[in-house]
Structures are given as C-alpha cells and as structure tokens.
Amino acid sequence: MTHPIFVSVALDVPLLPPLTYKAADGTSPKVGDRCVVPLGKRQEVGLIVGLSDQTDIPAEKQKTYIRLLNETEPLGTTWLKLTKFSADYYQHSWGEVAIAGLPSFFRSKPRPRYLQSLERLRKPFAKKKVTEQQTELSLNDDQRQAVEAVKNSHGFAPFVLHGVTGSGKTEVYLRMMENVFQEKPQAQILFLVPEINLTPQLEARVRAHFPDKVIVSMHSGLANGERARAWLACHEKRAQILIGTRMAIFASLPNLALVVVDEEHDLSYKSGEGIRYSARDLAVKWAQLKSIAVVLGSATPSLETWSKVRSGHYRLLTLSKRAVPGACLPALTVVNPREQKTVKGFCTEVIDAISETLEKKQQVIIFLNRRGYAPVLTCPTCGWLSKCPHCSTYAVYHKYNGRLVCHHCGWSSPVYRCCPDCGNVDLIPMGAGTQRIEETLGQLWPQARVLRIDRDSTLRKNAAKEAFEAVHAGEVDILVGTQMVAKGHDFQRVSLVVVLNIDAQLVSANPRSEERAFANLMQVAGRAGRFGLPARMIVQSRFGDREIFAALAQQNYPRYADYLLGIRKAEWSVPYVSQALLMADATTIDKALGFLEHAKALAENIIEEEHFEGIVVYDPIPMALMKVADKERGQLLVESGSKLLLTKFLRQWYRSLCSVKTTVHWTMDVDPADV
Ligand SMILES: [Zn+2]
Ligand SMILES: [Zn+2]
Structure with a gap:
C-alpha cells in the first residue's frame, strides 16, 4: 500500500503561505508542477513548492487537488528560489510572485482542449529572415578585455560594462554570448532591454549574429498566446536567447548561463505597480543563484550599481573609446537664456548653430523632457490655470487635437473657448512642450523637414519604427522629442544636439532627479558625431557652472558619479541606506495620513x-503629487543602513498592517525609485 502524498501549494493570494493538499490517487506530483486546487468556493491554479508524506491536518479536513498539471516539465529549483526570494524581499506571498509571473495560459484553469492548445504552443518558431548583413567587426583593446574578463570568470560574477554611447557595447554583448554558446551550445541567455519597441535594431543584430539559435522575445506588447509560446520555448529549452523587458525576469530558463542587462540605469526596470520589483536587481540575484556571470551595461550606471563597483562587489569593465573610427564626442556649450537674446525660447547662439548645421545638410536633434504643446494654459486677465480637476497638477495643452490632457490620470477635455472663471476668450499657452517647439521650428526654418518623436506621436503601432527609419534614411533635418530620441539609435548625420528646459530637473526636490538628468544628457550627447562628423551640443541652462556640465563636457561619468556618491554619503542617503515606502491613498488626505499615523505607531511598537x-x-x-485621479495620497518612509535588517522588519510590519481594518488603500514599495 502506498502512503498518501501531501503537497504544499503556493497560490496567488496576498499574505497566504503555501497551503497543504492531498495528492489525488494515482498521481505523482513533483515540486514545480502546477495543480488546480479548491480554495473556498473557487478553483485556482497553484504551484507545488513542497512534498511530504505526512500532515498535521486532521483527515476530515484534508482536501485533495482537483487536477495535476504536469504535461510540461516542473519549474526548476533555481526559478523557485528566485521567486521565493522576490516574494520575501518585496513583501508578497510566494504565489503572488510565482503564479503572477506565468503567462495567463499557465496560471488559469485549463480550458477544454487544454492539451491540444498546449501542443499548438509548441509549434516551432519559423526562422526569421535575417535582413541585416552580418559584418564581422574587429574589437578594440577595451572591448577584447571586457569579453575576455567574462569568458574567464567562474561562478557568480557580476560585471558592470561601462561604455560611452557609441563605444560598441552591443558588439561586446554579442561576443560574450558567442563564448557562452561555444562552451555550451544548449545554453540559454537572458538579454534584458528597457523598452522593446525602441530596440528593433538590437533584436535584428542579435538575430543576424546568431542565425542558428532560436531567439524569442517577451514584453507587454505581446498577445497572450504569443507570450505563452515564448515562455514555453524557454521553459522547454527550445529557445536559447530571450530578449525581453522587465517582465522577462520571471521567465523559466533552466539552462541559463549568462544574463545581460542593457541600459541598467533605466527606470523601466523597476515595476511601478503590483509587485514593485527591480528586474535589474533580480537579474543579479538570479545570476547569484545560478552561479553565472551577469553583465550590467550602461554609459551612465545607476548610483546603486556604481557604489557596488566602488566597494568592490561588482567588477568594472570600461570601454573608453568610441568604437567607430573617427567618431568623436560633441563639444559642449552651455548658454544662459537669461543672459542672451532669445527668439521664441531659443537663444541666438542656438539659432545660428541650427542654421549652420542645416546649411551643411546635417541633422539636428532637439531634446526636451516635456511632451504636449504647452505644460499649462492660462488666462492673462484673471490668472486662471488649466488644473486637472482630479489631480493636484496641470492639464497639458495638446494643440493638434485641441485638448487639455492630464498626463497623470489621463483626464482630457476639449480646450475651453473662454476662461471658466472670467470669460476672457484669449487663453494663452505657457511654457513649451515638444509640439510647440515643433511648431516654432517650422516657423523659423520653413524649409526644414521636422519630425517629432514622443509618446503622443508614436501611439500607433510601428509609428516609432517608421519615424526612426525616416531619420536614418536622411528624410529628416530636425528631430525634436523627449528622451525617446536619446535611446539607442545610430543616427548617421547628426552633428548638433540642442537641449532645452533641463533646469527643472536640476533644481528638483527629488535627489535622484539630477542623476537622471545627467543620464539623459549623456545619452542624447551620444547621438551626435557617431560617424566622423565633428559635433556640438548646446544646452540652454541657467546653471552652467554646475558640476554636472563640467562632467558632461568631458563625458566623464566616473567623475560625476563619484561626486554624487560623496554627497549621498555625507547626507546618509541612498544607496548608503535602504528604504521602503508605505503609500496610502483615500478620498481625503486626512484619511490617508490617519492610516499612515497608525502604521507608524505599529512600526514603532515592533x-x-x-x-x-x-x-x-x-x-x-x-506625496509630492498629492492628488491623482481623485485619490489623495500620503507616504511614510522607513530606512536603515542594513538591508537585511530592513527586510526582516518589513516582514513583521507588513503582517501587522494586513490585520488593520481600513478602507484606505495601501501598498509598499521596497527600494522605491522616488521618495
Ligand atoms: Zn480668466
Ligand atoms: Zn489628472
């Protein structure tokens, strides 16, 4: 007679530890299998995380699982450890991370014809036609040393690949990957990118380099079926390379042998909702659990990462030269709009530089971090401003469709014909966004072909791709846009970069704001002078004497990062302390703050x-932006010099918060990106 088997099942329910169920007769569950279990009146898909031949649960209360889902291989030990770690660290239940990390096909109850659907998902991937010609680039010394360092590493080895834009990081990644495959042809590689829509060039290069490998991608733009298919190909080891955005961090890659995180400083690696994980941090964790190398690449690594380089935890690989012969860094000038004559917001020096560049038939990039036409509409008679009725911020004026749009809650309304307060019909836009700059450029240089690239201009599928293709084809003279223009594109003929409106980021209350401004500036600077054209960068700013511009002029990231780290250390702030933010929202700020006061008292007790x-x-x-979408929001910050201590404390605090009866909605953000 066989003994009954009990399984412990993690479920996608907050705070719920794994529950024990009895295995149905004749089934042989394994750790990592999924199963359908009864939960109250519902049936849920859970993940088996433990097996036992005994239980404390009395026989009459024992429940049996309804169906064992073992038509696919069980999820692997390392994957289970990674999801368990994430759950503990970010204060969620194991199932909330593990089940929620699966594509919907695998986390929902099997539909009729489940097995047939599963077979369809296994349909092999057709080899994509390689459009890009593969040219074997020879590596310079820096690149070769970086590739060798990773090749010769053993076990867990975190690397930071620091290289200015245009220094050939991608080529280095490809060679590192090649070495992995040379040693283990069946190895799997995870390649994380910030935004998949902005990286078709990267994907094309990877495909061209590895025509024989199965390469799949994972990002939020995929339909459920496509995502399930890519997921299964990784899980069943049929795919060797996974290129994905942050969600790909929870893919199952049993043969994982190398992790690459490109643009590791990018904010999109941090989830802003649900489980607020950092895919970059989990990538390092995964490499540690797997005892493999992880490469964090950036021209401007985050201060968190840089501090680990300085403390010796991460090894630094530097690409100091631009890889393309003749490529040069743009010469920087900072002009003060307060001290120079300006025309429609452009300093005369900027206007002259743009005219000269256009005459030489070269391209100009104009970068500003603000989309829309004008950040606010105002009434000159009574001072009325276009406030969003649901948020403590202004609705942005979008001229092309004649609407006011709140960029925080999405509220929008046709522009008022007259001032709602005094009836004046002459409302005027204040300040400038990308749309207004686009219009101004058209007035100042009517013969120039101007293209705007921002979130509004690229809503349509493929719009971004087409726009960038137009730039490459030389069909554009002036490109104006938000940081989308700065991201990873090889523009051939750009010899002038102009930056407007950076000052708001330099005087922000948010300590990370200046760090991000620097990353933006470095990135956009890297767009110019890539192909041997001498290039210029002109920034309009009132703060020309700041350290940030001295470092930018030399493109000297280490200088600036060390300077900022010095300040952070003196101020005892991140990354020298670890933080968690408890955020509460309610119909009134008093309610939200009342809950947080109670939370604070609980914390002090613990x-x-x-x-x-x-x-x-x-x-x-x-919160700095207190009201969003009619919710008023407060926050409570907790910090410690010890990450370990903070994690332990948060676990207890989180439990006691969950037992508070309240109508206030709250969430916890561990390692918040903004405080
Ligand atoms: Zn008015
Ligand atoms: Zn709003």
Whole structure:
C-alpha cells in the first residue's frame, strides 16, 4: 500500500503561505508542477513548492487537488528560489510572485482542449529572415578585455560594462554570448532591454549574429498566446536567447548561463505597480543563484550599481573609446537664456548653430523632457490655470487635437473657448512642450523637414519604427522629442544636439532627479558625431557652472558619479541606506495620513518589542503629487543602513498592517525609485 502524498501549494493570494493538499490517487506530483486546487468556493491554479508524506491536518479536513498539471516539465529549483526570494524581499506571498509571473495560459484553469492548445504552443518558431548583413567587426583593446574578463570568470560574477554611447557595447554583448554558446551550445541567455519597441535594431543584430539559435522575445506588447509560446520555448529549452523587458525576469530558463542587462540605469526596470520589483536587481540575484556571470551595461550606471563597483562587489569593465573610427564626442556649450537674446525660447547662439548645421545638410536633434504643446494654459486677465480637476497638477495643452490632457490620470477635455472663471476668450499657452517647439521650428526654418518623436506621436503601432527609419534614411533635418530620441539609435548625420528646459530637473526636490538628468544628457550627447562628423551640443541652462556640465563636457561619468556618491554619503542617503515606502491613498488626505499615523505607531511598537534598533521611521507626509485621479495620497518612509535588517522588519510590519481594518488603500514599495 502506498502512503498518501501531501503537497504544499503556493497560490496567488496576498499574505497566504503555501497551503497543504492531498495528492489525488494515482498521481505523482513533483515540486514545480502546477495543480488546480479548491480554495473556498473557487478553483485556482497553484504551484507545488513542497512534498511530504505526512500532515498535521486532521483527515476530515484534508482536501485533495482537483487536477495535476504536469504535461510540461516542473519549474526548476533555481526559478523557485528566485521567486521565493522576490516574494520575501518585496513583501508578497510566494504565489503572488510565482503564479503572477506565468503567462495567463499557465496560471488559469485549463480550458477544454487544454492539451491540444498546449501542443499548438509548441509549434516551432519559423526562422526569421535575417535582413541585416552580418559584418564581422574587429574589437578594440577595451572591448577584447571586457569579453575576455567574462569568458574567464567562474561562478557568480557580476560585471558592470561601462561604455560611452557609441563605444560598441552591443558588439561586446554579442561576443560574450558567442563564448557562452561555444562552451555550451544548449545554453540559454537572458538579454534584458528597457523598452522593446525602441530596440528593433538590437533584436535584428542579435538575430543576424546568431542565425542558428532560436531567439524569442517577451514584453507587454505581446498577445497572450504569443507570450505563452515564448515562455514555453524557454521553459522547454527550445529557445536559447530571450530578449525581453522587465517582465522577462520571471521567465523559466533552466539552462541559463549568462544574463545581460542593457541600459541598467533605466527606470523601466523597476515595476511601478503590483509587485514593485527591480528586474535589474533580480537579474543579479538570479545570476547569484545560478552561479553565472551577469553583465550590467550602461554609459551612465545607476548610483546603486556604481557604489557596488566602488566597494568592490561588482567588477568594472570600461570601454573608453568610441568604437567607430573617427567618431568623436560633441563639444559642449552651455548658454544662459537669461543672459542672451532669445527668439521664441531659443537663444541666438542656438539659432545660428541650427542654421549652420542645416546649411551643411546635417541633422539636428532637439531634446526636451516635456511632451504636449504647452505644460499649462492660462488666462492673462484673471490668472486662471488649466488644473486637472482630479489631480493636484496641470492639464497639458495638446494643440493638434485641441485638448487639455492630464498626463497623470489621463483626464482630457476639449480646450475651453473662454476662461471658466472670467470669460476672457484669449487663453494663452505657457511654457513649451515638444509640439510647440515643433511648431516654432517650422516657423523659423520653413524649409526644414521636422519630425517629432514622443509618446503622443508614436501611439500607433510601428509609428516609432517608421519615424526612426525616416531619420536614418536622411528624410529628416530636425528631430525634436523627449528622451525617446536619446535611446539607442545610430543616427548617421547628426552633428548638433540642442537641449532645452533641463533646469527643472536640476533644481528638483527629488535627489535622484539630477542623476537622471545627467543620464539623459549623456545619452542624447551620444547621438551626435557617431560617424566622423565633428559635433556640438548646446544646452540652454541657467546653471552652467554646475558640476554636472563640467562632467558632461568631458563625458566623464566616473567623475560625476563619484561626486554624487560623496554627497549621498555625507547626507546618509541612498544607496548608503535602504528604504521602503508605505503609500496610502483615500478620498481625503486626512484619511490617508490617519492610516499612515497608525502604521507608524505599529512600526514603532515592533521596533521597540523586537529590538529593531537601526530602523528609522519618518513622519507621514502628503506625496509630492498629492492628488491623482481623485485619490489623495500620503507616504511614510522607513530606512536603515542594513538591508537585511530592513527586510526582516518589513516582514513583521507588513503582517501587522494586513490585520488593520481600513478602507484606505495601501501598498509598499521596497527600494522605491522616488521618495
Ligand atoms: Zn480668466
Ligand atoms: Zn489628472
């Protein structure tokens, strides 16, 4: 007679630890299998995370699972460890991470004809036609050393590949990958990118380099079926390369042998909703669990990453030269719009430079971090401003469709014919966004072909791709846009980059704002002078004497990063402390803050009773953008010099918060990107 088997099943329910079920007769479950279980009146798909031949549950209360889903291989040990770690670290239940990380096909109850659907998902991927000609580039010394360092590494080895834009990072990634495949042809590689829509060039290059490998991608633009198919190909080891955005971090890659995180400083690696994980940080964790190398690449690594280079935890690989012969860095000039004559927001020096560039039939990039036509519409008579009725911010004027749009909650309305307060019909736009600059450029250089690239101009599928192709084909003279223009495109004839409106980022209350401004500036600077044209960069700013511009002029990221780290250390701020943010929203700010006061009291109790000295709990405050979509929001910051201590404390605090009866909606963000 066989003994009954009990399985412990992780479910996608907050706070719920894995539940015990009895295996149905004749089934042989394995850890990592999925199964359908009864949960109250519902049936849910859960993940088996443990097996046992005994249980404390009395026989009459034992429940049996309804169906074992073992038509696919069980999920692997390392994947289970990674999801468990993520759950513990980001304060969620294991199932919330593990089940939610699966494509919907694998996390929902099997539909009729489940097995046939599964077979369809296994349909092999057709080899994509390689359009790009593969030219074997020879590596320079820096590149060769970087490739060798990774090749010769053993076990867990975190690397930071720091290279200015145009220094040939992609070629280095490809060679690193090649070495992995040379040693283990069946190896799998995870290649994380910030936004898949902006990287068709990268994907094309990877495909051209590895025509014999099965390459799949994973990002939010995929239909459910496509995502399930890519997921299964990785899980069943049929795919060797996965290129994906942050969601790809929870893919199952049993033969994972190398992780690459491109543009590791990019904010999109941090999830802003649900489980607020950092795919970059989890990539390092995964490499650690797998004992493999991970390469974090960037021209401007995040300060978190840079501090680990300086402390010796990560090894630095530097690409100091631009890889293309003749490519040069643009010469920087900072002009103060307060001290120069300006025409429609452009300093005369900028206007002259644009005219000269256009005469030489070269291209200009104009970068500003603000989309829309004007950030606010105002009434000159009474001072009325176009506030969003649902947020504590302004609705942005979009001229092309004549609407006011709130960029925070999405509220939009046709532009008012007259001032709602005083009836004046002459409302005027204040400040400039990309649309207004586009219009101004058309007035100043009517013969120039101007193209705007931002989130509004690229809503249509493939719009971004087509726009960038137009730039490459030389059909555009002036490209104006938000940071979308700065991301990873090889523009051939750009010899002038102009930056407008950077000052708001330099005087922000957010300590990370300046760091991001620097990353933006470095990235956009890298768009110019790639193909041997001498290039210029002109920034309009009132703060020309700041350290940021001295470092930018030399394209000297280490100088600037070390300078910022010095400040952060003196101020005892991130990355020298670890933080968690408790955020609450309610119909009124008083309710939200009331809940946070209570949360603070609970935290202080735990600290006192459990001796969590070294945890600092701040006072609840309204968020910088207090009201969004009619919700008023407050926050409570907790920090500690010890990550380990903070994680332990958060677990207890989170549990006690969950037992608070409240109508206030709250979430916790560990390692918040903004505080
Ligand atoms: Zn008015
Ligand atoms: Zn709004």
